[in-house]
Amino acid sequence: MTFIILALVVLVAAIALALVFGGPRRPPPMPSISAPFAQVDFSDLPEQSTFRAEDGQALAYRQYRTHTDTDSGSVVLVHGSSAGSASMHPLAKAMAAAGFSVYTLDMRGHGASGRKGHIDRIGQLESDLKVFVREMCPPQPSTLVGFSAGAGFALRVAGSADQKLFDRYLLLAPFIGDQAPTQRPRNGGWAEVGVPRFLAILLLNAMGFRFANAMTVIRFALSEEAGASLTPEYDFNLASNFRPLRDYVSAIRCARQPCSVVAGLADEVFRSEQLEGIVRKAGRNWEVSLLPNIGHIQLTLEPSAIAAVVSQLHGQ
Template sequence: MNHRHRMLIALLSVSLPLLGLALAIIFGGPSRPAPMGSINDPFKSVDFSDLPPISTFQAPDGQLLAYREYAPTAAQSTGSVTLVHGSSASSNSMHPMAKALAAAGHRVYALDIRGHGASGIKGQIGFIGQLESDLEAFVQAVHPPAPATLAGFSSGGGFVLRFAASEHRSRFNSYLLLSPFISQDAPNQRPDSGGWANVGVPRIVGLVMLNALGVHTFNHLPVTRFALNDKARSFLTPEYGFNLAMNFRPLSDFEANIRSVDRPCAIVAGTDDEAFYTNKLESIVRSAGKDWPVQLLPEIGHIPLTLEPTALDASVRQVRKLHHAA
């Protein structure tokens, strides 16, 4: 083999992987899934006429981020609950649950996580880890009364699980996971979250490789799109860039994430959940060595977990138990 042939082979060995990486990033993004009625439709019956106004706090980068505050309406006030909405949503979606918790005597805060609602640019955050910094800034600015519980629904539950294992974990006394997203590799994961999300896996793989090399230039590109109807797309977050998708979830090693949680934690989900196999949640938790209570509510679907009176009552009871255990 002459020198020219060796140079050609060396050039191809470098250029072909780079070409594959470029093609994965350019063409490997998510498609738009068909609207999912069981996610879009239930909110049509929710009364938002008494929705509290938006308040704001300043994040470390100076961005004003939004939340809604619910004063306790019971005669006796006991602690607080901070609510984190699910993927694509905003604080509005947690309105019925916030009212139920306030009626039980808790001061409640419903957040617009950065990249959602009135917090920043929809679908985008500046870097992976920014959401933890934002939540730390919220606690420092607002000082939720103790005992303080952080509760999250769906992807928000996954982020709460992430936060509960982080260096900021002591900011809350306990944690409540409502039908949480655990991982795309976890036993409870339905394909495409039951049709709710389409993920551009080739693009994610390509961006993970670039990020490992310290290249973050393309992290704004969408990697996840949600099954929203046209009306919902106009006010919710229809897609996530790479940074948000990687941050608004548990750590990649979800079992280690669960093992690292050292504060009281509980899980509530419905047996008829369309996004996850909720009957596998308890075995996931037990395999990680945790004895957290896992309550499955009969005939409750994914979104109804945050809307149906029986489901709201179950969450209120779990918060009460967590406050006693903290």
């Protein structure tokens, strides 16, 4: 009995130390992620609109209406980690010009949607997406397009029981998982995870305790200026929800809707050359397009990359 009590005391002490001292450090700014947006023309950025989530929270989105006679269906665009709907502006404009009705979201915990870096529970992002689709009724065929962490979230949806929310899925430079072959150390310098704190909260969750879920577990490589307008850190709930399921192979196998992948071979955040092998190993024949000389953010800003993404949409 004494040994059991001593072991419990040691475990509690270890968890407490990990929670207090095991958080993420702030990484130095990563210019290749933030700097390219200084050259983007945001003068024609659509005004934000809002919809009400199940809990009454107003969540923001932007709508790009097509000005062509071509009815290509709709696209719902999900931004990457720390970003918001405005980061998808060049891509959204090109998709609208190609005949798609386009919606760009501020995912809860980002931009104008709720408290930055925080969500109330794991699974809340899927609930928000279902309400958005129900309220907005995006024209069919509908495609969920995600970029980076947003692509990981799109994969999470594509492999879930809710996968028929959309007719198709397109993953751009996707975050596949922490243990996936695509992963670079520290996400190429983009993100710092407080591993001791994250593991401690994971253990607490396994025991049914959620009191530490609002603690910060990830910080992003943003400058002070960029961090003021973006989302510089995530709590445990958001970090666990805005990503694919941890068993990413099972998620790929469970996805039944058409899906394709586009990434740049010069991606400094992920090892994009590993993507096709992951998809094939999971038994899927998805088209995987790897663009030479295209980096992570360039995939959404470089005209040739945008053209390739729009072409992939038309080809699905």
